[in-house]
Amino acid sequence: MFLKEYINDVLKAAKSLLTGMKVTGYYFTHRKEIITEQYPDNRATLQLAERFRGEVVMPHDENNQHACTGCSACEIACPNGTIKIINKFDIQPDGKKKKAIDTFVYHLELCTMCGLCVEACPTSAIKMANTFEHSVFNRNQLTKRLNQPGSKIREGVE
Amino acid sequence: MFSLEGITKAIDTWLNAHFNSTVVLLAECVLVGVAAIALFAVLGLGLVWMERKVAAVMQIRLGPNRLGPKGIFQTSADTLKLIMKEGLTPDGADKFLFNLAPFIVMIVAMLVLAPISFAKNFQIWDINIGVLYVSAVSSLSVIGILMAGWSSNNKYSLLGAMRSGAQIVSYELSAGLAIISIVVLTGSLSINDIIQSQQNGWWIFKGHIPAIISFIIFIIAVTAETNRAPFDLAEAESELTAGFHTEYSGMKFALFFLAEYINIFIVCSIGATLFFGGWMPLHIGNWEAFNHIMDFIPSSIWFFGKTIFLIFLIMWFRWTFPRLRVDQLLNLEWKYLLPISLFNLLLMTVVAIMGWHF
Ligand code: SF4
Ligand code: SF4
Numbered sequence: 001m002f003l004k005e006y007i008n009d010v011l012k013a014a015k016s017l018l019t020g021m022k023v024t025g026y027y028f029t030h031r032k033e034i035i036t037e038q039y040p041d042n043r044a045t046l047q048l049a050e051r052f053r054g055e056v057v058m059p060h061d062e063n064n065q066h067a068c069t070g071c072s073a074c075e076i077a078c079p080n081g082t083i084k085i086i087n088k089f090d091i092q093p094d095g096k097k098k099k100a101i102d103t104f105v106y107h108l109e110l111c112t113m114c115g116l117c118v119e120a121c122p123t124s125a126i127k128m129a130n131t132f133e134h135s136v137f138n139r140n141q142l143t144k145r146l147n148q149p150g151s152k153i154r155e156g157v158e
Numbered sequence: 159m160f161s162l163e164g165i166t167k168a169i170d171t172w173l174n175a176h177f178n179s180t181v182v183l184l185a186e187c188v189l190v191g192v193a194a195i196a197l198f199a200v201l202g203l204g205l206v207w208m209e210r211k212v213a214a215v216m217q218i219r220l221g222p223n224r225l226g227p228k229g230i231f232q233t234s235a236d237t238l239k240l241i242m243k244e245g246l247t248p249d250g251a252d253k254f255l256f257n258l259a260p261f262i263v264m265i266v267a268m269l270v271l272a273p274i275s276f277a278k279n280f281q282i283w284d285i286n287i288g289v290l291y292v293s294a295v296s297s298l299s300v301i302g303i304l305m306a307g308w309s310s311n312n313k314y315s316l317l318g319a320m321r322s323g324a325q326i327v328s329y330e331l332s333a334g335l336a337i338i339s340i341v342v343l344t345g346s347l348s349i350n351d352i353i354q355s356q357q358n359g360w361w362i363f364k365g366h367i368p369a370i371i372s373f374i375i376f377i378i379a380v381t382a383e384t385n386r387a388p389f390d391l392a393e394a395e396s397e398l399t400a401g402f403h404t405e406y407s408g409m410k411f412a413l414f415f416l417a418e419y420i421n422i423f424i425v426c427s428i429g430a431t432l433f434f435g436g437w438m439p440l441h442i443g444n445w446e447a448f449n450h451i452m453d454f455i456p457s458s459i460w461f462f463g464k465t466i467f468l469i470f471l472i473m474w475f476r477w478t479f480p481r482l483r484v485d486q487l488l489n490l491e492w493k494y495l496l497p498i499s500l501f502n503l504l505l506m507t508v509v510a511i512m513g514w515h516f
């Protein structure tokens with residue numbers, strides 16, 4: 001009985017080791033599986049993963065409109081104070097005042113690309129872009145304004 | 159036809175024609191030494207490069223590819239870097255032992271090279287107890303490792319050295335028993351005789367299942383003996399930072415590093431000699447025509463080809479298997495490998511006595 005278990009153990013071990021070796025052996029003989037990107041040689045044809053997080057951007061449509069309501073949820077969500085929302089009050093046609101975004105300040109040099117701000121935004125106004133060549137000579141250039149000058153909130157976004 | 163034997167013969171006759179016998183002996187000793195060191199350098203550079211390439215492809219990467227075609231000069235550049243670095247000796251270390259240890263490890267590796275037959279009639283020292291010599295001397299390297307660990311005055315080093323000691327001492331046994339099972343078949347300890355006995359087929363084919371089992375045990379045991387993953391507890395980077403060579407830097411570190419690869423080469427060449435016929439070309443029984451064609455491939459190519467295949471196998475292990483725990487390591491040896499190899503030895507003896515092998 002003991003001997004049977006013992007031999008079983010040995011055989012099982014051999015089988016699982018061979019399974020492992022099969023995987024690495026497959027990769028060894030199939031060079032097309034290699035996923036290394038030879039940046040910067042292949043800068044033109046670089047393939048980045050969909051989920052790659054390069055920086056936070058605010059997409060604008062063709063009418064220079066965005067979806068940010070200025071609710072500051074992203075600012076609160078950010079763990080390291082990267083975002084500063086400056087609000088203003090728009091006078092609406094009916095004379096009422098309405099809160100709106102004046103400047104969305106984004107400090108790229110502080111951002112850890114955690115993506116929490118994107119998660120927090122109730123209107124999906126911001127997203128992570130996959131640009132990543134951010135080097136500049138002056139760190140002032142890393143402080144960005146994400147809402148474009150003269151842009152407005154899109155109709156119907158509350 | 160190209161053969162290493164021709165070169166040595168030519169040098170020998172030339173020397174003998176021009177000088178007296180004492181000078182010839184001295185000159186040949188120097189030449190052998192230079193050749194051995196050159197082989198070490200080439201092996202060190204080549205095997206490290208090979209390891210990095212194999213590792214890379216198995217992990218779906220490219221590996222070194224900047225310096226020279228396919229990154230072939232990367233290891234030379236690394237060596238240059240190591241030569242330039244300062245070889246620190248820590249304050250609390252036992253200076254003499256600390257500086258001696260890497261050389262002991264290296265010298266042991268060099269000594270084991272002596273009886274290995276690289277090609278037909280191309281051997282530094284044809285000694286009639288070759289296999290015994292190899293297994294005896296190769297276990298001396300544990301002294302160098304213990305020395306390094308003890309003299310570093312560092313707990314990581316000491317732990318690494320102790321683990322290494324436990325490991326080498328226990329795996330020595332099953333490696334030895336695996337070797338003995340081939341010696342049982344051959345009836346000789348001389349490396350040359352063992353190779354000659356495989357004239358009509360390699361032992362791994364002729365020796366039936368016991369030979370295959372002892373080959374598997376041999377390859378597991380030598381992987382453990384050379385401190386390679388999955389048995390690299392002695393230098394486990396993640397637990398012991400680097401084990402016994404934590405405190406070493408510069409060229410002294412390089413010697414340890416080199417010795418690891420030299421040891422792999424040596425154990426693989428022993429494995430190739432015992433199970434795959436060393437430099438003996440692939441011969442099948444008495445198919446004269448086939449054997450004759452195989453003889454056209456130079457024996458040195460056969461030897462290095464088989465050795466590199468075994469080295470590749472060991473590298474394959476390293477990049478596939480996770481590291482064992484200490485207790486698992488000792489369990490594997492004492493509860494599995496040792497009983498199996500003892501039983502296998504018995505089986506092999508029966509095969510040899512009954513003459514069941516071809
Ligand atoms: S990605 Fe993270 S760190 Fe960067 S702005 Fe958003 S919340 Fe802040
Ligand atoms: S980006 Fe989104 S979360 Fe941030 S202020 Fe604008 S609407 Fe609110």
